[in-house]
Amino acid sequence: MKLIQVEDYQDMGKKAAEIILDRVRNTENIVLGLATGGTPISTYENIVQDHQTNGTSYQHVTSFNLDEYIGVRPDHPNSYHTFMYKHLFHHINIPQEKIFLPNGMAEQQQECRDYEQRIREHGGIDLQVLGIGENGHIGFNEPGTAFDSTTHVVDLAESTRQANARFFESMEDVPKQAITMGIGSILRSKEILLLIAGEAKSKALAQLLDKQVDEQFPASALHHHANVTVIADKAALQHTN
Ligand code: F6R
Incomplete structure (x- = not known):
């Protein structure tokens, strides 16, 4: 696991975008795995800015998002579909038919199988972008x-619902379930880029860098992968020696 230390959240976004852009420019028919949440927003801003300034093309890019809420329509303001179009897809020239997110309105078990199958049909994920939860x-x-889980339905932990409540009008509106790629699906990616910023994530980062592998700490599965880069800012690194 390689660690890149950066000053702050904005620098993390610049560095992450640099790595993603390098792979996009140099890989034919690249498949990206993408995340939502607060963490990758500065990365997506840098990608959009580069597209506007340098014209980097996404015609050859396919993307699979990690997850989507169950029971939330794709066009709902809080769906991860909406998030991704707002922060990235509307602003770059990725073909519509190459964008994949789990469908939170579909028959769940079938959708999990289909999503996993679609990833396989596209040759697997070349570069997976990840954030991390405080847990x-x-x-x-x-x-x-x-650790060998594939795409599946999850009941969201109460702490995760609370952390995500900031995107919703009230706690009751925060969905209770989601479809997510599994840890096994994530580990099959050829390369993984984990982004960690802010003091709230500092304990999780310290635990990750401790190198103990434990199913009670999902991110520790990444120690089983040979090509993981962590980009972390100073605030996140503060509990690390
Ligand atoms: C989002 C995802 C989550 C987030 C994590 C951190 O697609 O899969 O694992 O990366 O919850 O969320 P933020 O970035 O909002 O702190």
């Missing part, structure tokens, strides 16, 4: 999730 979750794989 160490990756995607919506909460503590205790099997």
